[in-house]
Amino acid sequence: MHQHSGGEKKEMRVLVALGGNAILQRGQKGNAAEQRENVQKTVTQIVKMISAGHEVVVTHGNGPQVGAILIQNELGSSSVPAMPMDVCGAESQGLIGYMFSQSFHNTLAAEGIHTHEPVCLITQVQVDPSDPAFAHPTKPVGPFYTEEAAKKRMSSTGETWIDDAGRGWRRVVPSPDPKSIVEKDVINSLLEKGFIVIASGGGGIPVIRKQDGTYQGVEAVIDKDLAGERLAAAVNADLLMILTDVPRVAIHYNSPNQKWLENMTVSEMEQLEKEGHFKAGSMGPKVRAALRFVRNGGDRAVIASLEEAIEALEGKAGTQIHKS
Numbered sequence: 523m524h525q526h527s528g529g530e531k532k533e534m535r536v537l538v539a540l541g542g543n544a545i546l547q548r549g550q551k552g553n554a555a556e557q558r559e560n561v562q563k564t565v566t567q568i569v570k571m572i573s574a575g576h577e578v579v580v581t582h583g584n585g586p587q588v589g590a591i592l593i594q595n596e597l598g599s600s601s602v603p604a605m606p607m608d609v610c611g612a613e614s615q616g617l618i619g620y621m622f623s624q625s626f627h628n629t630l631a632a633e634g635i636h637t638h639e640p641v642c643l644i645t646q647v648q649v650d651p652s653d654p655a656f657a658h659p660t661k662p663v664g665p666f667y668t669e670e671a672a673k674k675r676m677s678s679t680g681e682t683w684i685d686d687a688g689r690g691w692r693r694v695v696p697s698p699d700p701k702s703i704v705e706k707d708v709i710n711s712l713l714e715k716g717f718i719v720i721a722s723g724g725g726g727i728p729v730i731r732k733q734d735g736t737y738q739g740v741e742a743v744i745d746k747d748l749a750g751e752r753l754a755a756a757v758n759a760d761l762l763m764i765l766t767d768v769p770r771v772a773i774h775y776n777s778p779n780q781k782w783l784e785n786m787t788v789s790e791m792e793q794l795e796k797e798g799h800f801k802a803g804s805m806g807p808k809v810r811a812a813l814r815f816v817r818n819g820g821d822r823a824v825i826a827s828l829e830e831a832i833e834a835l836e837g838k839a840g841t842q843i844h845k846s
Contacts, residue, residue, distance in 0.1 A: 533575045534760040534821075535713075536835065538568060539750035539811070540582040541766040544828055545618060548767075552586050558621055565625040567831040572630070572638060576835070577713065579757050580622065583746045584614040584724030592664035607663070607695065608727050608739025615644050615723035622720045640718040646704040646737060647726030647749050653698035661697040661743045666690030696742040698728065700749045704737065706756040713757060725749040747811035754815055762815040762823040763834060764808050769827045771809060771841040773799045783841045788816050791843055812843045 544564040550556045571578055591613050595604040605613075619642025626640035659682045667675070672683040672691030686692040703709065703722060712719050725744030729737040747764055754762045770782040773794060783794075791813055800806040805825075812823035826833075826840025833839035 532760075533577070534835075535577040535579070535757065536571060536761045536763055537579050537581065537750060537754035537757065537759040538571075538831075539747055539754075539762065539764045540564060540580065541764075541828070542583045542585055543767040544582060544765065545621075546586050552590060557587075557618075558625070561618075561621045561625050562629070564828060565622065565629050567828060569626070569629045569633060569635075570832050571835055572635065572718070573633060574832075574835075578718055579709070579713065579753065579759065580718065580720045581722045581746065581750045581753055582618055582622070582720070582724070584611065584618060587618060588614040588724060589664060596665060606739065607741045607743075608729070611724055611727045611743075612644050615642070615727070618723055619643075619720045626718055638716055638718050640720060641712055642720040642723075643705055643709060643712070645709075645722040645726045645753075646729045646739075647700045647722060647744055647752065648702045648704055648731055648737075649698035649728050649740065649742065649744065650701055651730045651740075653696070655696040655698040655742070656740075659694040659696045661695050662686055662692045663695055663743060664693050666692055696740075697745060698740075698742055700726065700744045700752045703749075703753050703756045704729065706753075709753075710757060722746075722749050722753045745807045745811075747807045748814070751811040751814045751818075754820060755818055759815075760821045761835065762812060762820055763831070764812060764823070764825045765828040765831055765834075766808065766825065767827065769830065769839065771800070771805055771825050775805075785842050785844070787844055787846050788813055789846075816843055816845055 545557050545560050546552050547560060568578055588610050591610045623640040623642050630638060666689055669691050675681055676683050682694050683691050684694050709719050709721055725746040726749045728740050728742040728744050730740055731737055772780050772782050774780050791809060795809055800809045808825050812825055815823045823843045824834045824840045830839035
């Protein structure tokens with residue numbers, strides 16, 4: 523972005539990647555009122571960044587919401603046709619984006635800021651049809667079933683189901699690596715006009731590009747943090763900010779040797795990653811996304827708690843990852 527005269531701080535373009543706690547807290551049922559309330563708290567934090575002069579692009583997860591949509595589809599399938607996963611992903615982007623857009627509009631108006639309008643963009647993310655993930659589905663989605671019901675589904679649909687940690691059988695789908703944001707030119711045009719863009723929700727709708735140039739949705743789930751890194755690169759963000767429900771990244775998490783990581787270089791984080799400190803189901807993709815962003819030319823990445831978003835932006839909280 524640009525440097526102010528008089529030694530003031532640099533205004534930044536920030537990609538804010540929100541974890542599930544930004545929309546739904548642990549132990550909540552997930553009704554609309556609860557989700558609106560969490561979204562409002564999140565938006566209040568982000569508006570502080572906008573008030574400080576920063577440009578913001580927002581992306582978010584959709585796990586509980588798309589899970590609920592899949593269950594609703596399943597239970598309603600005797601009355602209306604169930605929709606495929608790419609369509610369910612688009613539905614979840616719409617419902618979450620609507621809540622964020624309305625909350626931003628109301629909060630900005632209350633703060634007397636009339637220069638930024640929010641917009642939610644239903645976003646497709648291109649994946650490679652030859653990605654090895656398609657041969658090895660690993661991402662659990664939707665409701666739990668009995669073994670008998672799951673095996674029946676597998677034989678009739680060709681889906682892959684697994685016994686999920688003894689809690690029941692669950693469908694697993696591929697989690698391919700995101701390659702590019704299909705709507706990146708649209709997003710950049712909106713940013714140039716001063717809009718706050720909410721995009722690539724839930725990792726984006728996974729699509730493949732066929733030889734004739736047409737796109738087609740696929741049954742898969744893209745990791746939201748890795749897609750957030752692609753979005754950050756597409757908008758030339760200065761900072762990738764991954765907000766979650768812990769204050770920093772830790773090694774030996776929840777053990778007597780637990781150590782919080784503060785200011786880290788890419789090579790220091792890569793070493794810890796090689797040693798296996800960051801688990802695939804939790805901190806692993808966040809660390810990988812942060813490292814990719816800085817390696818690909820981003821100024822800085824930070825993984826921090828939602829409550830400390832402003833401090834993290836200023837470099838005073840969270841795990842800050844720099845080139846060197």
